[in-house]
Amino acid sequence: MTLPHPTTDQISLPLVLSVLGDPTRLAIVAHLARCEGGKGRMNCSRFLALGSKTNLSYHLAKLREAGVTRTEAVGTQRFLTLRREDLDQRFPGLLDSIVAGAELAGIPKLEDTLEVA
C-alpha cells in the first residue's frame, strides 16, 4: 500500500458526497459494492468502459483520496476495494443508502465478473 489514503477519522462528509456526485465514480462504487458484497477486489482496467485510461486514473485517485476506496499496488496492477467498514463506522448507513439508490437510479452497470483476493 504505497499510495496515500486518509485515515477513517479524516474522511470528510462533504468530500465523500461530492466525489460520489459524479456519475462515473458512482458507477464504480456501485460496481464494487455489487461484487461479492463489496469485498471484491478488482483492477482499474475493469472500469475502462467508463472512460479512458487517463481519465479513470483521475477518478480512481479522487475516490481513494476521499477515503471511499482503497488501492493496493500488486505488480503493475492496482487492486481496488471499497472501504465499506471504514465508511460504515464513520457515517453509518450512508454507503448502503447511496448504493441502494444507485441501483434504483439509472447508474450504468458493468459486467459482474471480478477477481477475488
Add this chain to the structure above:
Amino acid sequence: MTLPHPTTDQISLPLVLSVLGDPTRLAIVAHLARCEGGKGRMNCSRFLALGSKTNLSYHLAKLREAGVTRTEAVGTQRFLTLRREDLDQRFPGLLDSIVAGAELAGIPKLEDTLEVA
C-alpha cells in the same frame, strides 16, 4: 409555489449528492433537518451567516432544483422546507444518514430558532 421543483421521480442521486457535497448547502440542510424534525419552515435570511444574499440565493436555488428543498413564496419572503418525505421515498435512508453524518462532522451550525408554519 411559483418556483419550479422537480417531481419526486425526477430527483437524481448524483445531483443530490453533488449538491450536498458543498459545505454551505450541507449546513443549510442540516439546519432544516434539526429544526422541528425537519418540519420547520424558514425564510432565506435565516441563513445569511453562511454567505451573502446573492450567494445564498444561488445555493438555495441549487437545493431546490435538485429536489432537496421546497421553496414557497409568501409575500416577499420564500419559505424553505426539506423535502424529507420525497427524498425518503426515492432514496430510503439517504437523508437521515447524511444529516447524521453532518452532525458528527464539523458542519457549522446556525442558531436553532425557526418560524413554524
Add this chain to the structure above:
DNA sequence: TCCTTAGTTCAAAGATTATTGAACAATTGA
C-alpha cells in the same frame, strides 16, 4: 406615494473540475 424589506437576475471574474494526449515508469513474459 415613498421607503424599506426580501430576494432574484444578470454579467463578469475567479476558482475548481474533468478530459485529453504525450511521455513516462515499473512489472511481466517471451
Add this chain to the structure above:
DNA sequence: TCAATTGTTCAATAATCTTTGAACTAAGGA
C-alpha cells in the same frame, strides 16, 4: 534483452461551479 501490459504524471484545454456587485422586482408599512 525486448516488447507488451498496467497505470501514472504532466500540461493544456474545456467545461462547470462559485462568488460578487449592480440593478431589478414585488410586497408591505408609514
